[in-house]
Amino acid sequence: MIQVEAAIAKGYAAYQRGDLNTARSTLELIPHPQAWHVLGLVERAAGRYSRALKWLDQAEAKDPQNPEIANNKGRVALDSGDFSKAETCFRRALHLRANWAPALTGLARSLNQQERWGDAYPVWIELLNLTPNDRIARYNTAMAALEIGFVEQAFAEFDGLIRAGLADPAVYFMRGRTRVELSDLDAGIDDFRHAWSTQRDGHTLKNLANTLWMAGDQQGFRDLIAQAPDELSSLKLYLLAKSGDTDGALAIWSGLSEPFANDPDTLAAKANIHKSRGEADEALSAAAKAHRLRPNQSGIDDALISAQLMLGQYEEALETLKPWRTRQPHVQSWIALEATALRLAGRPEYESLIDTDTFIQAFQLPLPQGFGSIEAFNRALIDAIAPNQSFSHQPLDQTLRAGTQTARDLVHVNNPVIQAYLRALDAPIQSYLKSIGTVSDHPFLSRNTGKYQFSGCWSVTLKGQGHHVNHVHPNGWISSAYYARVPDETQAGDSKAGWIKFGEPPFETQPALDPEKWVQPSAGTLVLFPSYMWHGTHPIHDGSERVTVPFDLVPA
Numbered sequence: 001m002i003q004v005e006a007a008i009a010k011g012y013a014a015y016q017r018g019d020l021n022t023a024r025s026t027l028e029l030i031p032h033p034q035a036w037h038v039l040g041l042v043e044r045a046a047g048r049y050s051r052a053l054k055w056l057d058q059a060e061a062k063d064p065q066n067p068e069i070a071n072n073k074g075r076v077a078l079d080s081g082d083f084s085k086a087e088t089c090f091r092r093a094l095h096l097r098a099n100w101a102p103a104l105t106g107l108a109r110s111l112n113q114q115e116r117w118g119d120a121y122p123v124w125i126e127l128l129n130l131t132p133n134d135r136i137a138r139y140n141t142a143m144a145a146l147e148i149g150f151v152e153q154a155f156a157e158f159d160g161l162i163r164a165g166l167a168d169p170a171v172y173f174m175r176g177r178t179r180v181e182l183s184d185l186d187a188g189i190d191d192f193r194h195a196w197s198t199q200r201d202g203h204t205l206k207n208l209a210n211t212l213w214m215a216g217d218q219q220g221f222r223d224l225i226a227q228a229p230d231e232l233s234s235l236k237l238y239l240l241a242k243s244g245d246t247d248g249a250l251a252i253w254s255g256l257s258e259p260f261a262n263d264p265d266t267l268a269a270k271a272n273i274h275k276s277r278g279e280a281d282e283a284l285s286a287a288a289k290a291h292r293l294r295p296n297q298s299g300i301d302d303a304l305i306s307a308q309l310m311l312g313q314y315e316e317a318l319e320t321l322k323p324w325r326t327r328q329p330h331v332q333s334w335i336a337l338e339a340t341a342l343r344l345a346g347r348p349e350y351e352s353l354i355d356t357d358t359f360i361q362a363f364q365l366p367l368p369q370g371f372g373s374i375e376a377f378n379r380a381l382i383d384a385i386a387p388n389q390s391f392s393h394q395p396l397d398q399t400l401r402a403g404t405q406t407a408r409d410l411v412h413v414n415n416p417v418i419q420a421y422l423r424a425l426d427a428p429i430q431s432y433l434k435s436i437g438t439v440s441d442h443p444f445l446s447r448n449t450g451k452y453q454f455s456g457c458w459s460v461t462l463k464g465q466g467h468h469v470n471h472v473h474p475n476g477w478i479s480s481a482y483y484a485r486v487p488d489e490t491q492a493g494d495s496k497a498g499w500i501k502f503g504e505p506p507f508e509t510q511p512a513l514d515p516e517k518w519v520q521p522s523a524g525t526l527v528l529f530p531s532y533m534w535h536g537t538h539p540i541h542d543g544s545e546r547v548t549v550p551f552d553l554v555p556a
Contacts, residue, residue: 004035008035011030011035015042020045020046037063040052040053040056040069040072044076053076065096067094067103068093070090070092070093071100071103073089074087074089074106075106086106086113089106090104101130104123105137108120108124111123117147117148118148121145124137128141135166138157138161139157139158139161139174142157142158145157146177146178146181151182155179158171169195170195170199173203176192176211177207180207183387183388183407183408189211189215200229200232205232206239212224221239230257233252233253233260234266237250237252237269238272241273241276246276246277249273250273253270264291265299267286267289267293268286271283271290271307275306278507278508283306283310284304284311290304296323302333305341309341309509309510310508312510314342314344317340318338318342329443332473332474332476333532335444335532336505336533338353340505340534344510344513353442356502359529359530361527361528362519362525363526363528365424365428366428375524378485381484382485384417385406388408388410388459389404389405389459405459406459421482425482428528429452429553444530447555449555452478452553453553453556455476455554457552458549458550459484459550460547461547462540462545463544470501470505473531475531475552476554477530478529478552479535479550480527480528480529480551481527481550482527483524483526483546485523485546487545488544490520490522491520495538495541496520498537499518499538500521501517502516503533503534504534504536506534506536
């Protein structure tokens with residue numbers, strides 16, 4: 001036994017100094033779970049994750065009560081990108097050793113990677129209680145708090161880290177996000193600029209550019225794009241195109257040198273620009289080239305499918321879509337593109353996928369308690385939302401034109417009128433869920449368990465010529481429009497100003513596809529529909545305001 005322990009110690013020492021070959025040759029001859037455990041660490045260090053898990057599984061089978069083996073299995077799963085398996089392993093380690101900081105850290109990181117912020121937050125809090133001076137734990141606690149809507153708490157944490165001397169650009173970036181959500185735009189821009197000065201990455205560029213644009217600083221926006229490096233060319237094209245300057249975006253592409261001009265992401269951005277301009281052949285050429293260079297990337301294939309549909313190549317589009325519909329069955333944009341292809345092909349499956357009579361329903365919002373009329377409630381709701389709507393321009397990455405949108409998720413705003421609105425929604429939502437039913441093999445109806453939760457709520461104000469371009473809601477299952485104020489012209493005549501339309505794609509197709517259903521709203525109207533349905537609005541002409549308070553739902 002002493003010889004075995006000495007050999008394991010020798011192998012472990014070789015692993016610690018980085019001599020992996022000696023560690024392997026020493027340990028592979030020892031039939032002992034501790035040796036197999038160390039071999040798992042050796043193979044992890046070598047980046048051979050499947051072999052590492054094989055050794056760790058073998059060790060765990062013989063020593064199932066060892067929390068360190070479970071924890072190291074979780075670390076290997078994290079490294080290899082299997083975040084669900086990592087979560088399982090770290091939970092097992094914590095079952096064997098409660099409140100163990102390394103396993104709590106691994107569990108929280110695996111939940112972060114799955115973007116399950118509501119689950120990650122209490123784990124980071126538990127870790128922070130154990131290690132109150134751990135700056136990484138404080139940062140991640142604040143990040144999770146921000147993602148689940150605890151914006152004030154997140155700001156306090158990020159601000160505290162900076163005041164404590166942590167000058168990392170990532171902390172300034174995250175504090176900037178909280179300041180923008182709290183409508184402190186100038187301070188948010190300052191934080192984003194500080195981060196950008198030392199961290200010239202895509203996230204920082206996109207957030208700074210978007211905030212400058214929404215604050216009305218168009219010159220600052222253009223200067224920022226001009227100074228951004230060519231490594232971010234695809235994002236530069238995207239941002240310029242979203243600002244409406246497609247000529248400027250294409251001019252940037254024309255001036256790029258290799259390899260930037262023919263980077264697959266940049267080509268996909270170029271394809272989307274041509275799509276927005278109705279230039280189908282150019283869109284297909286750029287998207288097809290990007291696909292050849294980098295097949296099976298979602299953003300590239302999205303551009304390719306759209307271009308195929310623009311040219312009436314619906315069979316080719318369905319073929320390109322097939323693996324994505326299998327791999328990502330609940331991605332709303334894939335369902336929308338499939339519906340468009342089926343409609344162009346005249347397939348009967350389209351009618352099941354887009355049942356406008358059943359799936360698009362309008363309700364009158366039940367009057368919340370304490371208000372004498374829906375008009376009085378809507379006035380109070382608009383007043384409650386106003387402090388969260390401080391921008392002068394629409395966000396670059398949203399679908400509204402000539403309007404503004406709140407930056408903060410209203411679900412988490414502690415205002416009694418907003419919370420009364422959210423409670424009042426339950427009755428029409430429950431009625432909708434009951435009426436649509438459940439069908440096991442349907443991408444929409446199969447998810448209906450009769451229970452739901454909000455995945456976001458915001459408010460949009462449209463003014464003269466304001467409208468929404470056709471779009472879907474990628475983070476929803478059921479989407480909505482609630483009308484707190486509508487223009488007079490929406491109520492009168494047949495101009496369809498301010499009406500919501502369904503079924504028309506956001507790009508020209510061959511042959512052209514018109515809207516399949518229009519809904520004329522009035523103040524107090526709530527419209528519910530599947531998130532994958534193309535929808536947009538007809539522009540307002542008379543200069544008056546249209547205020548909506550939409551939300552997205554996902555199955556609980």
